[in-house]
Structure formats: C-alpha cells, structure tokens
Amino acid sequence: MLIDKIIIEIDKVVKTLSVKAVSIREHPDANINEEEMSESQKKHSISLMRINHCGEICAQALYQGQALTSRNQDTRELFENSAFEEIEHLAWTSSRIHELGGRTSVLNPLFYFASLTMGVTAGVIGDKWNMGFLEETELQVSKHLSENLEEISKHDTKSIAIIKQMKEDEEGHAMLASQSGAVELPDLVKNIMRFGSKIMTKTTYYI
Secondary structure, eight states, rough: OHHHHHHHHHHHHHHHHHOOOOSSSSSSTTOOOOOOHHHHHHHHHHHHHHHHHHHHHHHHHHHHHHHHHOHHHHHHHHHHHHHHHHHHHHHEEEEEEEHOOOOOTHHHHHHHHHHHHHHHHHHHHHHHHHHHHHHHHHHHHHHHHHHHHHOOOTTTHHHHHHHHHHHHHHHHHHHHOOOOOOOOHHHHHHHHHHHHHHHHOOOOOOO
C-alpha cells in the first residue's frame, strides 16, 4: 500500500537524522591506541570527520531517492545494500567525532533533503543514468577521502584507519555500479556534482 511505503520512507529519514547508527562490522579503529595530538591537529580531525559524516548522511539520502524511483528490482537492491554499508560509515564517523570531543554538523538535515531530491531525479531519468550517478558519486567521495589521508595528522591513526576502510568500501560501490551498466555522466553534470560537494565540505568543516 502507498501509505505503508510512505511511512517506511519517513522512518528512514528519521532514523538517519536522529537515531545513533550501529555497525555490524568492528570499527576499523577498534584495536588502535589513541596517539597524542595538538589541539589544532585534533580540531582539524574533527572537522574532516564531520565532513565525512555529513557525506554519509547525503549518501543515505541519495540511495533512498534512487531506490524509490528505480524501475528495476536488482537496481533497487543494489542501492539498498550500498546504503546498509554507508550506515556503518555513519556509525564509525559519528563515534570518532565524539571521541575527539566534537559534534556532527547542524546542516545535516539540509544536505539530506537536497541529496534526496538529487537521488529521486537520477532514478526518474533511468537506471543506466542512475548507476552512472552512483558511480560518479562514489568516485568523487573516494577522491575526497584520499585528500583526507594527505591532510590529516599522521598521529591520528584511528581516524586514518576509518578513512582507509571507507575509501575501500566506496571504491567497491563504484566498481559495482560500473559492472551493473553505469553510463558516464556528461562533464556538466559532473561539475555540478563537484560544486555541490564543495559547498557541503566548505560549510560543514566549520558548522
């Protein structure tokens, strides 16, 4: 029934934005000892992980929107499975932020609904473009995480372990999308996606 589907989707929104995420896999930094860091290094780590946490919030919304409008059951299942893995990323980044004494972004709801709209639009266009959007999203996220590894303090070995595992997962999602028939997006669309990502990273670094 339509009402049941609406309730399920609303429940996903509420859980993503307000319920503490849980990871089935062990946190990548679980067996790594905390190293001494300066206050500036710690502050930078918090900001980077806050961006990554918001990115995972956006990923949940994208997958939800894409699954909602996909015409193919296999495609919907791929998005749902990818979203499940992203929930673990939410748990890892949120936990690390709080360990460092920081907080998640107050802009999460805004970026969630913006990403949901993008996901719905991608799904409506068609499954091949839907997959192309997923592949490009994951490639851009993977590039961002690589930049994190270059910027973050080498003493923050716990955050580094989390970022490395996230990067591996995101690259796996991109490969799966490619194998599932993704088409390459036009440069204009890629640039728009990069611009949106830049807005998110610049604002959530501070807020």
